[in-house]
Amino acid sequence: MYIRSVFPAYKIRRSLLALMIEALLIAVLFIPPAAYAAETKAPQGGPSDPKETEAFIDSFFNRPDIQAKLAGAVIAVVKDDRTLLAKGYGYADAERQTPVDPDSTLFRLASLSKTFTATAVMQLAEQHQVDLDRDIGGYLNGLRIPNNTGAPLTLKHLMTHTSGFDQTEADTDEGDPQDVYPLEAFVKDNLPTVIRKPGEAFSYDNYAYDLLGYIVQNVSGKPFDTIVADHIFAPLGMNDSHLILTPDVQKRLAVPHDGAGEPLPQYATFPNNSPDGGLMSTGADMARFMRAELNGGKLGDASILSAQSIRDMQQLDVSIHPDIPGVGYGFESSFPEYANGQTVVDKAGVSSGFQAQMWLLPERKTGLFIALNSAQQARSIRSQLFKSFMDHYFPESPNPPQETAPPISQTKDQLRRLEGFYRDLRLPMWHYDVVAQVGGLLVTDSYGTHRLKQVKELLFEDEDGRKAAFKDGSEGKLYFSYNKADSWSEKLPGPKPFSDVPDSHPYARFIYYVQQQGLLAKEDSLTFKPDQPITRAQFVGQLMKLSDIPLSPEPVSFADAAQSPYAAEIQTALALGLVNGTTRDAFEPDRPIIRQEAAVILSRALLLGFGSAGAVPQKAALKGETDDWALKGVQTVVARGYYGPEVVADATGAVDYRSKQPMLRKEAAAMFYRFP
Template sequence: MDNFFKREDIKKTLAGAVVTVVQGDKRLLAKGYGFSDKKRREPVDPDKTLFRLASISKTFTATAVMQLAEENKIDLDSDIGMYLKAMTIPNRTGGPLTLKHLMTHSSGFDRTEADADEGDPQEVYPLETFIKDNIPTIVRKPGEAFRYDNYAFDLMGYIVQNVAGKPFENAVEDRIFKPLGMRNSYFALTPDIEKRLATPYDGEGKPLPQYATLPNNSPDGGLISTGSDMARFMIAELNNGQEGRTSILKKKSLQEMQRLGFSIHPDIPGVGYGFESSYPDLASGEYVIDKSGASSGFQSHFWLLPDRKTGLFIALNSVQNARTLQRELFRSFMDHYFPRSHQAESLEPAIRQSKEQLARLEGNYRDLRIPMWHYSISAEDGGIMVTDAYGVHRLTPLKELLFVDGEGRKAAFKENERGDIVYFSYNKADSWSEKLPEAKRFIDVPEDHPYAKFIEYVQQQGMLAKEDNQRFFPDQPITRAQFIGQLMALSGLPLSESPAAFRDSADSPYAAEIQTALEMGLVNGTKERRFEPDRFIARQEAAVIMSRALLLQFGSAGAAAQTAELMSGTDPWALAGVETVVARGYFGPEVARNENGKVDYRPKQPMLRQEAAAMFYHFP
């Protein structure tokens, strides 16, 4: 481990880290690296330095649920309505929603996150109020599909609170922290705990202010702990719920939690109750379960190898290069202690399928959690081509509906009861994607139109609901209101209910979309509080809006600034935005390079509707 943290690629972005390793019933390592505060050069102490562990909280919340199930105080297979007091969750499916659905991120909710989950340390937002303020609607049959679900775990914490008869944080303290001797673990922030927290750092290595989670005892992401305390928890998880002489769960309950049974295909690890399988390609053929956490300035991850009774945990107080560091740590750990055997290297024999056999898989697939993330799939003899934000991938079949790419990453499809393809899962770990319905042809967009596939995509995404459904008018400029309306439809975000801030937008059919974009910081108005909704949007204006949307959706780490060789003509205020969209390829065949390799983006010309469709298709 010392050698790992001496590596130059690790040291150059590290603020501070704590690492623990356990095996059997023993803690083999608990060590800090770097600093809990770089300015004061305070070293990380595995026994004292507190880290936010974010979504690792979910494993503890699921544990509390399983404890209540062991006591016959709740039924994991019954509708949760009986545990919600007078609260009702709207359900359009008629199917019951159970605790098993909540624990496996298969609730079917239309919203799985709140508008805000972090706030000022002094802000008071009780769990019950949070749950009632953010009630979703069940729009997909529970148990049908996987979509990472923060609200589901907050809802489970609320159920634990109701059934246990005490605040959630007190229930976890009494049932998990105290029995395991986790004396430095908390779900509720206090001034004393705040002083002991490691300083968080952003993607550029700059310190961030401390904050509270919302709700204040957040069951989905509020856990604060140390490396040494997490060692105790891992030991209990690996020893049938027992740490020392204390037991927090029965063996049967732990086995049920750790079984990654909810999956799109039996040959692909799915999710358990508060557990996942983040890097199956690095598992060396071992059975590995894990859970990660990410919040502003903090990243964490722990892995368990139940068959080897081995656990590894890391927490970081910086998000700079954090995901890469975690993956590389796990890779190095597995390569060193559990290298892949020759027997584990062989894949199942591939089957041969023709283009005609694979044709039913073709189409556009929309991510359930981030609607703007999508896959385009086409069939060819012997495999399929998958296009996404990472590029183009060729996948070959291993079994019916199971595929593998050139790097060994598996993908799979799911059928419904009629045998229709409905879901796809590949290289995005936090949700499946749903197959979009066949696009309806516009009479002014022939099949061989150079922008046909882009226009088909925006139609499939439901982005044109407020427009003519017979013609698309591809060669016409798009207005500012139409552009924002389509972007908001693509985002899938709930629209603002506030009155229109722009005086000239109140009567626009896109008034709510424009107001939402304003509140999100995507658009600006004029000094006269006008938006000019009917003015044609310039290409450089559209580029700036899309670069802001990228930053908002994926943060500074996922939307790193990129440059491009541009021909002159872009205004200074728009230069960064135009460079971003050009570098990322958010355009169609209208963009070309001159003899010197510079891009002619035509920044001040009006954006045509077909060009906007191409931009939306390529985003993110």
Template sequence: MKLKSNSATCLSPQHQSHKSNHKWKQTVASIMLIASLSLTTFTSVSAEGKPSYNPLGPQETELFIDGFFAQPEIKAALKGAVVTVVQDQQIVLNKGYGYANVKKEIPVDANSTLFRAASISKTFTATAIMQLAEQGKVKLNQDISVYTDGLELANHTGTSLTLKHLMTHTSGFDFTDTATTARELNSSYPLEQFIKDHKPSVVRTPGEVFRYDNYGYALQGYIVQKQSGMPFENYVQQHIFNPLGMSDSHFTLSKDILERLAVPYNADGQELSQYPNVPDSSPEGGLITTGRDMAHFMLAQLNQGSYQGARILDPSSVQAMQTLDVSIHPDLPGTGYGFESTYSQYNHGRNVVSKAGDLAGFHSNLWLLPDEKTGLFIVSNSDGPDLREALFHAFMGHYYPDNQTKDADYSVSEAALRSYEGLYRDVRLPAWLYDISTTEKGLRVIDAYGTHTLTPVKDMLFRDEDGKLAGFKKNKSGEITYFYYNKSDSWSEKLPEAKLYTDVPEDHPYAPYIYRLAQIGLYPQDHPLFEPDKPVSRVEFVTQIVSISGMTLSNQSPKFKDTLSSPYAAYVQTALELGIVQGNTRGWFHPEQAITRQEAAVIISRTAQQLLGAPAASANLAGSQDGWAQEGVQFVVALGLYGPEVSVSSSGAVDYKSKQPMLRQESSVLMYKMLGTLLH
């Protein structure tokens, strides 16, 4: 059955990656920060109004970057930041802007203020792996079981999982992010224990599809420990930090480091509490560093692995790391060993490799232009509007303007265009969807940004109205299988059409919602009946909420006594740890009990507010609901997350029928509209 969507039903951040933290909010909401300002207005800064400058000079570069931060929109968005520019083995600029601590008015010092670099950590972990490969202690194409000291990972594919797969985010794991619970600053969680606690399974053929992989990089750090015979953080200190003179870089926290760490701020400008690395050394995201130290690392990467006479990598290893050849299309920058491509629409035809990182209150990005021997780094301490895209756009437009030749007209037959049509689901976050249909000369893509027009450039390569490329990949049978566009941390897979349920005809009022959710895998298709009028059980509803998160299921023993024997116990336990269910005071969950509409509303509102940071909402309610459910029902009604079962009076009051059981057809509307509204 083919259904046209009448609203966007997906998350759709423009960029992102990166390290998962202890709550889904810090996985999903940090991904969604990027489009909160109209950044194109920031990109016209040019010192003294002159044409592009190259090579960079210290005075002119400082003037240009100062001008960037002097813009009113940038100043309003800034708490604190460091910007570092290097070229031709020189530090051209290393300067702090704003405050490391706003309340105490402590300015950022680029040489001494510590920032969390987040997923830029992965580039250092990949560097350590490449060093071990040079020493003959590991082989990149060898099955990793040789290096994991008896750690067994289930592999259901028959294809070996290698270090190359881990480094390029093509492991094929079922889960790459963990929903670990919050930890106290003084608590300890060793890397080895973390790896054992959160073992995923290989369910896709390794090397087949790109899916950003935090666990895969934590696992590489574990392999570094095992093959070097020393803790990961000690290895990096001895073999990377010390040779490069990175005297103030760290992979573990201490009291001294915490005292000098920039204060993180949320999107509202409120101070966040400092938090521990999870695990302690966090090879995937635990790096804490300064602008000065990052300058040394960039200079080594731009000088074939050497900095001021100290060599950390052979030139061939540097070249391998910076070759972004794991891509959905040869003309689309892809992924290398610890590097990727962020905001590639501004590369202007030049070879650019980069790495971005995001944690609560900290956001970073480095870009290297190897042919120009130039590097750019920024890190900030606020979840407010993201400055990274604006900075890179301005920097490239000023110093390295577009030198690309215009694409020649490329026509695609109508039949070929139709082969791209369909619904595509992100392989990292199942809630993230693209609805693709044909136009007269190209493709129309609907996502949470709105509607985009893709014009063909080459076979399986398209360009949108803003110049951003999109690519497709075929399987061995020649069928379109994967899509990659404006969500940089994973590909999306083309979904088969949903099968018709015998009790849900195409003209059923809930059919569009039911079949779209069946298509994305939320409803099973192995039974001819859907039973739309059947009440939804509490465990069924919670399982669906957790399923769309894409999170690793909890491995903790179920806290609810009556879920111990349930096949969905891990889903309920994960929901408990994420803070979206509570149970009752006696420790019971009543999994098979029909969930009421007000209970479902409370779970949805908790998901949105606690995990995604959505604000509370009010609505004009009619009917009756319990006091504990008022806020949840108001939230769901205010956002219109209901179907034709709800009645609205002439005065606009909504009777949500709060105390009635939630039926399956009604739940389908709630879930569908949640994807299109809450995760928008």
């Protein structure tokens, strides 16, 4: 069956589910106590002995906390053009008790595909078939990407996630293994618009890498997967790596598992040879690729790139500040706080039921790779593995401490220009509230409130040593990066005052936030009416606007919502499973939404992947009356703090959410401000 990007196609959507985990939240992660440290003695200068390396990795996977959340994994460690270890742990198929085999078990590597796509582009650049600094229009076979910025869009911009596209995700990128969705059709069906000057701001961009694959295909005259197979896989002897899901490949794929450890069905990625996320490979093959990356593009007599091109790919030059690691061509920097002063470049990949990551230490000619066939605490496993590896083999910085200039301290008035709401460029619902203080900034996000002290011009540091930075853009724009690795955020224009919402109003910050986010775009009023109930249609409309999900072109299924200004939003929410009708044909769009209804909708959004990916229902101590069907939703909303001053816990910590009362407009504003 040939698939087009026709709504609804949200059965599995990486852009909503898995990709929100990918390089997403640099949060405070559990790091095991010293009691779990490997008993093996680390060699000087990194891993060198295969037996010692295996003993160390074994000790990691033998830890009870790791075993408790592991389905299956494959590991590869390379050093100085040698594969020290390629080993499987756990099961490729737990039901059949099939162990992971590093030579034959295939794992989906998701966005690690991007490193191979960038390699294919660099090969064309070395052959002078493409120019990395030229506008890409000449490589698109007549396809036009709207761009009114006056600045060219180049291959460099695509490879460094600085395209300036309005949409970086497709409606459909995973589905039935029998479905066919060619790369050319995929690129044309999901064509974005350049709305931001290319090169100005970073926002992780899956579509850009599909477009790169399309360009490779156009310039070479061969299918993208053929180019990668002939010019990367074959020279390196990666005989068990694939971009196309054939029946034989599917049989060898490890069984994927969700965040609760439950098995998932196998699926295809779209387009079928996806340059942004279609790679399937083994631990042994990835060891060969890492060796080439660490040895100037060479493996034995084979060469896939020049040493200079390899260096160019691994330069993480696109950054919001020189003191914060950025991105290169198909590479980035995850968990820099665990690098112990070493130069590390990496690439992570996340798809439904699979996660993978590759770390390279170019100066040490050392590489580490892991792939997992479960989303259950997978990011935690990846981060803990990297930290354990670095603490074991590279515990100290290679450079002696240098004297640093004393921190600068601007006055509160000097810092005021940084104040305001900042909206994430990739996930608009993710936001920061920045307030200037004496000696620094107060920043509120979904993790709480943080105090940032100034270190350098536009560079700050929080209580835990995490860095944050600002960057001036064109036309007075201001960008901010903190606590989130997959994109920067942009300062929103100031609010337009409502006559009935003075600055002293207890909900003022929440109300002006929803205005600045554009959630009130379909309302044209000088007043907000904070104490009036919000209708079911308005609540759903504001949530869908906050999510930035493309709206359904299908007519709304409810007759009574056909004339609603939020008809498309209601139909989209219905297709996503966020809402139900009150009867088969009725939605009651103009009825005030009840607080427990709002809680259920928001909790469903969390489970679908809005905001905090992988969120699970949480429990809270409640008092007052809540219907059984809404109990889990209300508990989740209360536990996550999605409410305003109207909800107060008693001395025992119990909360009366007032579940059966209508939700007021000001209360909905507070809920959206707190989300996700």
